[in-house]
Amino acid sequence: xxxxxxxxxxxxxxxxxxxxxxxxxxxxxxxxxxxxxxxxxxxxxxxxxxxxxxxxxxxxxxxxxxxxxxxxxxxxxxxxxxxxxxxxxxxxxxxxxxxxxxxxxxxxxxxxxxxxxxxxxxxxxxxxxxxxxxxxxxxxxxxxxxxxxxxxxxxxxxxxxxxxxxxxxxxxxxxxxxxxxxxxxxxxxxxxxxxxxxxxxxxxxxxxxxxxxxxxxxxxxxxxxxxxxxxxxxxxxxxxxxxxxxxxxxxxxxxxxxxxxxxxxxxxxxxxxxxxxxxxxxxxxxxxxxxxxxxxxxxxxxxxxxxxxxxxxxxxxxxxxxxxxxxxxxxxxxxxxxxxxxxxxxxxxxxxxxxxxxxxxxxxxxxxxxxxxxxxxxxxxxxxxxxxxxxxxxxxxxxxxxxx
Numbered sequence: 001x002x003x004x005x006x007x008x009x010x011x012x013x014x015x016x017x018x019x020x021x022x023x024x025x026x027x028x029x030x031x032x033x034x035x036x037x038x039x040x041x042x043x044x045x046x047x048x049x050x051x052x053x054x055x056x057x058x059x060x061x062x063x064x065x066x067x068x069x070x071x072x073x074x075x076x077x078x079x080x081x082x083x084x085x086x087x088x089x090x091x092x093x094x095x096x097x098x099x100x101x102x103x104x105x106x107x108x109x110x111x112x113x114x115x116x117x118x119x120x121x122x123x124x125x126x127x128x129x130x131x132x133x134x135x136x137x138x139x140x141x142x143x144x145x146x147x148x149x150x151x152x153x154x155x156x157x158x159x160x161x162x163x164x165x166x167x168x169x170x171x172x173x174x175x176x177x178x179x180x181x182x183x184x185x186x187x188x189x190x191x192x193x194x195x196x197x198x199x200x201x202x203x204x205x206x207x208x209x210x211x212x213x214x215x216x217x218x219x220x221x222x223x224x225x226x227x228x229x230x231x232x233x234x235x236x237x238x239x240x241x242x243x244x245x246x247x248x249x250x251x252x253x254x255x256x257x258x259x260x261x262x263x264x265x266x267x268x269x270x271x272x273x274x275x276x277x278x279x280x281x282x283x284x285x286x287x288x289x290x291x292x293x294x295x296x297x298x299x300x301x302x303x304x305x306x307x308x309x310x311x312x313x314x315x316x317x318x319x320x321x322x323x324x325x326x327x328x329x330x331x332x333x334x335x336x337x338x339x340x341x342x343x344x345x346x347x348x349x350x351x352x353x354x355x356x357x358x359x360x361x362x363x364x365x366x367x368x369x370x371x372x373x374x375x376x377x378x379x380x381x382x383x384x385x386x387x388x389x390x391x392x393x394x395x396x397x398x399x400x401x402x403x404x
Contacts, residue, residue: 029067094328184224
């Protein structure tokens, strides 16, 4: 038994005075431990931060470990923990620290020499948002762990079992600090979600990706800081150029470079849709087949060679979000796309009009008016097929096209 042991931990930024208590029972192969801050400052473990390349802290944690032994050559383990005021920062997760008031989990693990499995009985809660994940990874080789080897060898399954959330608390219970835009949404009703991802690296074309997010008697009371109404009229658009300098201009008739959709060559519109999102006029913001193929191609080449973003996703990224390429931004992007498309907050034609007037077509070249003038000394209505194909090809990597 460990009772009230005191420990001082420092990472040169913060000094943690913590109390550790618990129980280790070798006979029943169980362990319980409580770690609590004693000086009102967050608990930090520098070695953990170095291992994860992340900033990690919390006010208190209660954890337990239970070794259930072997069943048919499979080791069964259960890990549980309750974290309070959990803070986590990793640049690939978000550009700002994530804060969760209460983070709890009961993880049931099954281990064999070649298979690592998180059983579906596992339960995770982020504040009041609970779900049951399932993960199975074959051909595990933990010694000398290598990410590329982990991804490219052995079948991987990731699932979130069908679950439902109360919409009145869902948005406000998302982690603080990282979902700043959508946390202000207030709604009523229910939200149902499930995920199925299956991948065999040796057969990438057989990859399965199905994500379902469905509402039930769902109604938005307020969109918070999300200003969808601006899409109905002229608004100020702001972005940053390749030198991180702010660029801003009006999207509307006050701007001489603004071009209404009906004044843009139909050939150009068709070329952009064909290149970027052939089913844009028909889908509801997402194209799972395109996303599935993008994942498969990126795995085959072990580098980013193809994106799965729809025009709606690009539109949301440009109009509502920052440029940070992290997981938190992608989640917010997906949620805003879902709201925009499923609640018909903006017509497809208006989205396409704004999109063609704000996207970059080369360094310092914004909108189809500037692009058609710069490359061809023409108005957007005068572009022919060859010129339209050329301009459509610029969109994925506009900063590779330099001015002369």
